[in-house]
Amino acid sequence: MKFFGRRKGKKLRENRQRLIADFLEKVKINPEKPFAFSEIFASTFAKHVLEIGFGGGEHVAALAKRDEDTGFIGAEVFINGIASLLAHLTGYTERAELASDRIDNVRVYPDDVRKILPFFPSSSLDAVYLLFPDPWPKSRHKERRFINNGNLDELARILKPGGTFCAASDDMTYIRWALSVMNKRDDFEIKWTKASEYFTEPEWWIQTRYELKALKQGKKPVYMVFIRK
Ligand SMILES: C[S@@+](CC[C@H](N)C(=O)[O-])C[C@H]1O[C@@H](n2cnc3c(N)ncnc32)[C@H](O)[C@@H]1O
Numbered sequence: 001m002k003f004f005g006r007r008k009g010k011k012l013r014e015n016r017q018r019l020i021a022d023f024l025e026k027v028k029i030n031p032e033k034p035f036a037f038s039e040i041f042a043s044t045f046a047k048h049v050l051e052i053g054f055g056g057g058e059h060v061a062a063l064a065k066r067d068e069d070t071g072f073i074g075a076e077v078f079i080n081g082i083a084s085l086l087a088h089l090t091g092y093t094e095r096a097e098l099a100s101d102r103i104d105n106v107r108v109y110p111d112d113v114r115k116i117l118p119f120f121p122s123s124s125l126d127a128v129y130l131l132f133p134d135p136w137p138k139s140r141h142k143e144r145r146f147i148n149n150g151n152l153d154e155l156a157r158i159l160k161p162g163g164t165f166c167a168a169s170d171d172m173t174y175i176r177w178a179l180s181v182m183n184k185r186d187d188f189e190i191k192w193t194k195a196s197e198y199f200t201e202p203e204w205w206i207q208t209r210y211e212l213k214a215l216k217q218g219k220k221p222v223y224m225v226f227i228r229k
Contacts, residue, residue: 015092016083023086029073029107031119037071040107045071047126050158052113052146053077053133057085059208060129064089064106070126072106075113082110117154127164128155132210132221135171147178149185156187159228164191170214170221182226191225198222 012020029040037048047070051060054074064072076082086092089103109116136144147167155165165188169175182188192198199220201207207215214221 012080012083016080016087019083019086019090019092020079023090023092023103024082024108024110027086027089027103027106027108029109029116030111031116034119034121036121037124040073041071041105043071043104045069045105047071048073048124049127049129050075050113050120050125051129051131053130054085055081055132056209057081057088059131059206060106061085061088062206068105070105073109074106075109075111075116077110077112079110082108114151114154117151117158120154120158122157123160125159125163127166128159130165130167131208132169132214133167133174135169135174137171137173142177145174145177147174147181149181152181152185152188156185156228161228163228165226165228167224167226168211168221170211170219175222175224178224182224187229188226189229191227198224 029035031040038044047067049063049067049070049072051063051072051074054060054076055078057074057076060072060074063070074085076085085106085108089106130146133146134144136142159165167178169178179190182190199222201221201223202225205223211221
């Protein structure tokens with residue numbers, strides 16, 4: 001079987017392999033040059049949202065179900081996470097005949113999102129989510145942290161004015177790093193006005209697997225919502 005996705009991790013269980021074989025082609029995107037949303041979605045949507053590193057995909061799947069007028073693009077490098085998203089989207093379990101292949105408003109990029117950020121249209125996204133990114137806590141690895149000025153320049157270009165960049169983490173080194181980088185930029189402003197808001201899950205928030213894991217371990221995640229000026 002041909003696999004997509006850069007990193008394999010654990011071997012895929014049989015039903016996950018079938019999910020990839022049966023459904024990934026229907027939602028996969030692989031732009032190699034600037035694209036328009038009309039080229040990757042069959043329908044037209046009022047809004048467009050990108051989720052970076054969706055992990056098991058429960059967050060983007062829940063958003064896609066809730067906001068049917070929005071087109072979602074999810075990027076993830078782990079094939080197991082991609083299979084998990086496909087399971088959420090299709091309802092596919094051991095009973096393949098129950099699966100639905102009507103996945104109108106989600107497209108999946110099964111690779112490193114940084115490769116396609118330059119191809120998004122300018123001022124086109126209503127929101128970007130980066131939830132519990134790999135923290136790379138060692139100082140010598142800090143260039144690997146997703147929040148850095150190079151990636152933020154791209155996010156600033158592709159977000160609409162007034163669009164949101166939502167990030168969360170339970171790693172204090174990463175949070176301090178993220179806030180210090182964001183505070184020096186003049187193209188984003190933090191939505192919060194009170195310190196307590198950093199530690200309060202916004203009421204519209206949908207929890208992710210990593211967030212639940214952190215909460216179970218007694219950690220206090222920090223929620224950051226930045227507005228593109
Ligand atoms: C710590 S996990 C968090 C997953 C999920 N957002 C959550 O909160 O449960 C970080 C995820 O980001 C993915 N990731 C890291 N760098 C990425 C990149 N450049 N492009 C796409 N995915 C990436 C990893 O494969 C991993 O699944």
